Structures are given as C-alpha cells and as structure tokens.
Amino acid sequence: MDILTMNRIKVDSLILVLWACCTLTRCSSDVDVLSPKLTRCTHERAYDMYGAYCGGLRLEKIPNLKSSIEILDFSENRLNELQASTFTNYPNIKFLYLVENQLYRIDENAFAPLIYLQTLDLSNNVILQLPQTMFQLPSLRNLYLKNNPLLHLSINNLQLRKPINAPLELLDLSNCKLEKLPNWGTLPHLVQYNISHNPLITIDAQHFASMCGLKKVDISKSIDKIENVCELKPTIHWFQVNAISMDLDDYARLNSKEFNECPSMTENDLIVLNTTHHTCRSMYSKFHNTFTSRRTWLKVTGGLAGFLVCFMLLLYIMHRYNVAQTKTPAEKIKKVTPKNENDRDAAKPILNDSSDVSRL
Incomplete structure (x- = not known):
C-alpha cells in the first residue's frame, strides 16, 4: 500500500469520526451546515x-x-x-x-x-x-x-x-x-x-x-x-x-x-418493613407465576396449532399423491397410440344399431 492510499484512508477515517461525533452530540458546525435540515x-x-x-x-x-x-x-x-x-x-x-x-x-x-x-x-x-x-x-x-x-x-x-x-x-x-x-x-x-x-x-x-x-x-x-x-x-x-x-x-x-x-431501627419497625417487603415479594411471585403460566400455555397452544397445521398439510399432500396415482394409468391409456389400423379398429367398441338387430 503506497503512502497516498494510506493518507486517503486516514482522511476518510477522520471525516467518519467527525460525522459520528456531530451526529451523537447534535453539534452545529461547518460540516452540519452541508447536510440538509429536516423539515418534516x-x-x-x-x-x-x-x-x-x-x-x-x-x-x-x-x-x-x-x-x-x-x-x-x-x-x-x-x-x-x-x-x-x-x-x-x-x-x-x-x-x-x-x-x-x-x-x-x-x-x-x-x-x-x-x-x-x-x-x-x-x-x-x-x-x-x-x-x-x-x-x-x-x-x-x-x-x-x-x-x-x-x-x-x-x-x-x-x-x-x-x-x-x-x-x-x-x-x-x-x-x-x-x-x-x-x-x-x-x-x-x-x-x-x-x-x-x-x-x-x-x-x-x-x-x-x-x-x-x-x-x-x-x-x-x-x-x-x-x-x-x-x-x-x-x-x-x-x-x-x-x-x-x-x-x-x-x-x-x-x-x-x-x-x-x-x-438503630427498633424491632417493631423492622417487622413492619419486612411485612411490606414480603407482601411485595408475594405480588412479584404471583405476577411471575401468571406470566410463566401464560407463556407455557402459549407455547403449548402454539405447538398444538403447529402440529395440526403440519398434520393437515400431510393429509393434503397424501391426498394429492393418491389423486395423482389414480390419474396416471388413465393418462397412460389415453397416450397409447395403436401401431396399425387393425389395432385401432379393435380398440373401438362394438356397437350395433337398432337396424342391425332387426335384421337378425
């Protein structure tokens, strides 16, 4: 790396540091004047x-x-x-x-x-x-x-x-x-x-x-x-x-x-303070237990919902697979091309109209 490149990096670093300082302190300087003021x-x-x-x-x-x-x-x-x-x-x-x-x-x-x-x-x-x-x-x-x-x-x-x-x-x-x-x-x-x-x-x-x-x-x-x-x-x-x-x-x-x-505090004063403190701890424990129970309930509900979604998706995929397997043989039959005219005629259903029946 040449000296010119090193000097350019130093200058760029100084500008970056100066901009950061002005942004953090919201200072008003010549650099700040160059940036547009917010109007909305x-x-x-x-x-x-x-x-x-x-x-x-x-x-x-x-x-x-x-x-x-x-x-x-x-x-x-x-x-x-x-x-x-x-x-x-x-x-x-x-x-x-x-x-x-x-x-x-x-x-x-x-x-x-x-x-x-x-x-x-x-x-x-x-x-x-x-x-x-x-x-x-x-x-x-x-x-x-x-x-x-x-x-x-x-x-x-x-x-x-x-x-x-x-x-x-x-x-x-x-x-x-x-x-x-x-x-x-x-x-x-x-x-x-x-x-x-x-x-x-x-x-x-x-x-x-x-x-x-x-x-x-x-x-x-x-x-x-x-x-x-x-x-x-x-x-x-x-x-x-x-x-x-x-x-x-x-x-x-x-x-x-x-x-x-x-x-120092009397024993009665200390008892009163400890009673208030224990009441506070009870409220905190109650809140924490409620929060934990709610979070556990949400996890269980979310897990159950996820399981049901995955199960329904699996049923849908199996259904689509079965439909695809059912359609495949029929599609293959339709795509078979007879090799000669005799085969083509053999594939036609033998249907006699009413006039042929009366002749017999």
Missing part, C-alpha cells in the same frame, strides 16, 4: 422496528403518520397538550419520546390506546398533573418525568388506583421540586429509582420497602434539607441490608459521628 417527519427502521422521527421541527401537533409505527420521537417541539384522540391511530407504539416540548396538560385517556408502550419519556416539560391511566398500562417499564418543575403542585395529592399494574422497572423523578415522595403503593418490578435533585424534607424507609426488586436509587442533592441526620438512619440501613446501591453526591453526613450515634 421521516420514517426509519431501528432495532427491527418501524419508527417516525419528528425531533426539532417546532411542531405544535403530531402530524399524520403511518399507523404501523412502533417508535415515535417527537422531542424538541411545541406540543402543549395530549388529548384522548392523540394516539388512537398509533396503537403499536412501544417507545414514545416527548422530551422538551411545552406539555402542561395530559388527558386522562391520552395513553390508554398504547397497550404495547414500554418506554415513555416526558422529561423537560411543564406537566401539571399525571393521568392515572398511565400507571395502568400493561407493558410500561421505563417512565421518565425528570425536569418537570411544576409536577410537585399536584403529585403530593395524587390518588392512584393501587396496585399499579404497569410493570415499572425504571422511574425517574429527578429535579421535580418534590418535598415529599408520592405514595406509589407496591412496585414489585422497580429496579432503578432516580429521585435526585429534589428538596426532600423527609425520606421514609417504608416507601422503599414496597419496592422489593430495587437495586439502585439516586438521592443526590435530595437530602440536604433534612436537618436531623438521624431521620436518614432507617432508610440508609434498609438500603444496606437489602444490598441497594445508593448514589449520593456527598457522603460526609453519613460518615459523621452524629450519624453513627443515631439509634
């Missing part, structure tokens, strides 16, 4: 799913899109509200991104048609109230509500129908100006819980005991307003006992002499 939604395939990308178009409503979309990215627009009819034409959506709009109102049944929705991102809006039906979606696993500074005005009085049926695994409530955590009831599937950058004035271990699958919680910049450090002791102790990873920007208060001298 585009339909693309990603991760074997069909999606629509409408990001950054400053749209005030969702335009007409293909009803088969499974991903909708409507970030960085000017959407103000979600009505009950907003998503009725898109029942297959699994991933919905509404980041950085101007959402303040969401109709109670806005998300009801989205029974397959797995991820919902409502970050960076001004949402005043959350619809209860959102927490009953049967497939919702990831819910992002961060940077909704007005959410605290109503979330403390949120009366949710419990238990929450949505199998939430990730819940992000960071920077929502919450002083008190909402009563979610039992969340047996929750694994990651982000409540960072909230001015919490209290934090209760009972709140986390109902999250029996919790593995990671982020409380960075959220416990600074809790003056009595001993109020943190039961919750921190619960995290340690249940091997819950905790993200905290400053561990000085937890390593202080004052914190170490705080009284």
Whole structure:
C-alpha cells in the first residue's frame, strides 16, 4: 500500500469520526451546515422496528403518520397538550419520546390506546398533573418525568388506583421540586429509582420497602434539607441490608459521628418493613407465576396449532399423491397410440344399431 492510499484512508477515517461525533452530540458546525435540515417527519427502521422521527421541527401537533409505527420521537417541539384522540391511530407504539416540548396538560385517556408502550419519556416539560391511566398500562417499564418543575403542585395529592399494574422497572423523578415522595403503593418490578435533585424534607424507609426488586436509587442533592441526620438512619440501613446501591453526591453526613450515634431501627419497625417487603415479594411471585403460566400455555397452544397445521398439510399432500396415482394409468391409456389400423379398429367398441338387430 503506497503512502497516498494510506493518507486517503486516514482522511476518510477522520471525516467518519467527525460525522459520528456531530451526529451523537447534535453539534452545529461547518460540516452540519452541508447536510440538509429536516423539515418534516421521516420514517426509519431501528432495532427491527418501524419508527417516525419528528425531533426539532417546532411542531405544535403530531402530524399524520403511518399507523404501523412502533417508535415515535417527537422531542424538541411545541406540543402543549395530549388529548384522548392523540394516539388512537398509533396503537403499536412501544417507545414514545416527548422530551422538551411545552406539555402542561395530559388527558386522562391520552395513553390508554398504547397497550404495547414500554418506554415513555416526558422529561423537560411543564406537566401539571399525571393521568392515572398511565400507571395502568400493561407493558410500561421505563417512565421518565425528570425536569418537570411544576409536577410537585399536584403529585403530593395524587390518588392512584393501587396496585399499579404497569410493570415499572425504571422511574425517574429527578429535579421535580418534590418535598415529599408520592405514595406509589407496591412496585414489585422497580429496579432503578432516580429521585435526585429534589428538596426532600423527609425520606421514609417504608416507601422503599414496597419496592422489593430495587437495586439502585439516586438521592443526590435530595437530602440536604433534612436537618436531623438521624431521620436518614432507617432508610440508609434498609438500603444496606437489602444490598441497594445508593448514589449520593456527598457522603460526609453519613460518615459523621452524629450519624453513627443515631439509634438503630427498633424491632417493631423492622417487622413492619419486612411485612411490606414480603407482601411485595408475594405480588412479584404471583405476577411471575401468571406470566410463566401464560407463556407455557402459549407455547403449548402454539405447538398444538403447529402440529395440526403440519398434520393437515400431510393429509393434503397424501391426498394429492393418491389423486395423482389414480390419474396416471388413465393418462397412460389415453397416450397409447395403436401401431396399425387393425389395432385401432379393435380398440373401438362394438356397437350395433337398432337396424342391425332387426335384421337378425
């Protein structure tokens, strides 16, 4: 390989790296100016799913899109509200991104048609109230509500129908100006819980005991307003006992002499927490057993249906084979050509008309 070719490869590699960096960071540079700006939604395939990308178009409503979309990215627009009819034409959506709009109102049944929705991102809006039906979606696993500074005005009085049926695994409530955590009831599937950058004035271990699958919680910049450090002791102790990873920007208060001298949880408090935890585990086991039974039933049903299809196909093939075998001798007889005139006459049926019979 000559030097010129090597230099060309290096230049091409640098251009590719630069383009990738600009795409990932959405930077605005001279290279970005050369590419045309999107003026309307585009339909693309990603991760074997069909999606629509409408990001950054400053749209005030969702335009007409293909009803088969499974991903909708409507970030960085000017959407103000979600009505009950907003998503009725898109029942297959699994991933919905509404980041950085101007959402303040969401109709109670806005998300009801989205029974397959797995991820919902409502970050960076001004949402005043959350619809209860959102927490009953049967497939919702990831819910992002961060940077909704007005959410605290109503979330403390949120009366949710419990238990929450949505199998939430990730819940992000960071920077929502919450002083008190909402009563979610039992969340047996929750694994990651982000409540960072909230001015919490209290934090209760009972709140986390109902999250029996919790593995990671982020409380960075959220416990600074809790003056009595001993109020943190039961919750921190619960995290340690249940091997819950905790993200905290400053561990000085937890390593202080004052914190170490705080009284530990009483036996009664521990019994109450364990009871809540066991109830959560029971709900998780029930859900898991139901899911396993349903999956087993679907496998058995699918296997039986496959067997019946194969059996019917086999019967059809045998039927066609028998018909073909029956037709073959007749076709061979038709195709036989007599070698001489005598043979041809011998093949004719001997039929006497009525006049010949009368002569006899």
